[in-house]
Amino acid sequence: MVRMAAGEPGGGERVLFIEDSPTLAQLLEISLVQAGYQVVRASSGEEGLKLARAELPDLLLCDVMLPASTASRWSASCGASSGRRT
Numbered sequence: 252m253v254r255m256a257a258g259e260p261g262g263g264e265r266v267l268f269i270e271d272s273p274t275l276a277q278l279l280e281i282s283l284v285q286a287g288y289q290v291v292r293a294s295s296g297e298e299g300l301k302l303a304r305a306e307l308p309d310l311l312l313c314d315v316m317l318p319a320s321t322a323s324r325w326s327a328s329c330g331a332s333s334g335r336r337t
Contacts (some may be wrong), residue, residue, distance in 0.1 A: 267291040267308035269299035271317060279312075 266279045268277040276292055283290045291306050293299035303311060313321050 263287040263289060264309040265289040265291060266310045266312065267293065267303055267306060268301075269293045269296060269311035269317065270312075270314045271284060271295065279337065320335075 258326075263286075266283055268276070268279055268283070268290070270279060270292070271294050276294065276309075280290050280292055291302050291308055293302050299311075299313065302308075
């Protein structure tokens with residue numbers, strides 16, 4: 252899902268964050284949108300990787316305690332597939 256900052260046509264930089272806690276994800280999303288960022292949100296490492304490839308965000312924020320996929324493995328996979336530095 253992508254959300255734009257209110258009052259900003261096109262919004263600012265695009266931030267993808269991966270957080271499996273709905274409460275923390277909602278708080279982070281509200282804060283980022285209020286700060287003027289476009290927000291792309293994922294609740295799992297697998298979903299985040301798919302969105303990272305599709306959305307090409309300016310910044311990736313990843314919960315390092317994700318179950319089923321460690322943040323370091325996810326980060327290495329994303330960096331290798333995108334050609335970007337992680």
